[in-house]
Amino acid sequence: MKKYLQVFKISWQDSFAYRLNFFLWRLRTIFWILASYFFWLVVYQNRTTIGGYNQQSMFTYILGVFILSDLILSSLSVNLSVDISTGNLSNQLVKPVNIYYYWLARDWADKLLNLLFSLAEIAFVFVILRPPIFINLNFVSLIIIAVAVFLALLLNFFLNFLVSLLAFWFPEHGGWPQRFLFSILLSFFAGLYFPLDIFPKIIYQIFQILPTSYLIFFPLQIYLGRISSKEILVGFFLMVAWTLILIKVNKIVWRQGIAKYSSEGR
């Protein structure tokens, strides 16, 4: 456990090594919130609801997307694909560390940093713009959201890890092409553009089967109180099932990938 805490600490320090880089990266996220805010402000000028979302719930959803995507979707384990394609993975293989715990520690150091800064940025935007936000102070609801977020963190980690492992077979450009395609699919199917239940019911039901809809959309639905207790239970069941499936698939793919790995470039 101690060595993974050390990995966590090093990753944290690493993020601050290039301060201007870090500052501009955070500045980008502020611009992203502002751009979304002003856009949705225009959308709601002529009407009161879109797909059952009034202005307050949509703004809450958008700000929620910002916080949760910074927390859940951010991932340092994307660098695993670079390590595989450059042969740097060999450095990790000779160390007495579990590859999953190693990347999990790095991932969560990054997530903690993201969370702290995104909360500060949200507070800044909130003070400046005062958007209408729905505040959920129900204790039980907040506990359920915390569980959903924790499961989403695990689900995203194994989903990301699997995409990184594809670099064993597609090492071009450090595994970036498949990552690029995955991130575009993820943005849409996780509900980053807009809430998934805006779609017709039949399409929405298909989305609900996919693991991606449980990363951002599902915790926000709980926060907004838009789903029933039964739907929450079904959601949790699917999240656990998807996580277990992904752990199994990851193990199989890792075994096959490592058999193919030739440490090219080292």
Added chain:
Amino acid sequence: MKKYFKYWLKNSFLSLQSDLATRTATIFFIFGKILRFYFFLIFLFVILGRQGGFRNYSSSDLLTFFLVFNLFDIVGQVLFRGIYWFREKIITGSFDLILIKPINPIFAALTDKTDFLDLPLLVIIFYLLVKQSLLIPAANYWLFLLVSFAGLGLVTSIHIFVACLGILTTEVDHAIWIYRDLSSMARFPVDIYAPILRYFLIFVIPIGVIYTFPTQAFMGILSTQLVVYSVLISVVIFWLSLKLWDYCLKKYSGASS
């Protein structure tokens, strides 16, 4: 001029060869780019839904703005893809190798790579744009070309500014992404936004001039004053970017080489 064209052609050919050498990666990229475009189109239709448009613009108008936005976004990326590799050149010192070549270094840095992966999407956008604009009067096309040229000048200037920042601070990646994030506000005409934001996007960071003005010229709704403004601002900012570039070159120390 001929030398520069030949240089660009040669570089582009090398980029194409590189893309063809990594076919799976190329397929992933092209598919991803087309998918992203269509996802956003779905988003647009869902948002517009039954409402039919924003402010004075119909759904069809907004679609034209969106297509022209993508057109300019892609042209900027196709031509100036080299900026994404500029940081690497600075921190490794390989920019020195460009400086000793008998070619303008900013031209060489920006056009170092030509992004052919955007071309399939460009064809789709052209097709949709032609379908959208069959009823536009011929005179508007000339105005569109003039304002587009001014917009392209501004896109070039912004890329030069980012390269300058790269020399002074070694930071490029997030700076170019900030520009692209801000640009995304111009997927729709900037005059749908509140007045203060609109002025900011036209007069402070002229994203609106690059992406909104050409479409407005296309539709014949851009005033003469704004046409003149777009040309003037483009010339002034381009001149400023070149001055800053000259200053930065003097500051460049060839670290790591």
